[in-house]
Amino acid sequence: MADRRGSGLLIVRAWLEPGTDRPVRVxxxxxxxxxxxxxxxxSSVEGLTAATAAWLEELMT
Incomplete structure (x- = not known):
């Protein structure tokens, strides 16, 4: 495995907006x-998952 010394920070803030088509906002x-x-x-779990994966990929390059 390559020697990686990088670091990163990912902050996720999520809240609910009841009564909307997509009640979660992140x-x-x-x-x-x-x-x-x-x-x-x-505005979805999938969107958060994709953003998290992209961030990790960027961190690892």
């Missing part, structure tokens, strides 16, 4: 070793 704040901050949003 704000995803991603920080990688370079200090770059990216903010994304999702």
């Amino acid at each position: 704000r995803i704040t991603q920080v990688v070793d370079s200090g770059e901050v990216q903010v994304a949003t999702a």
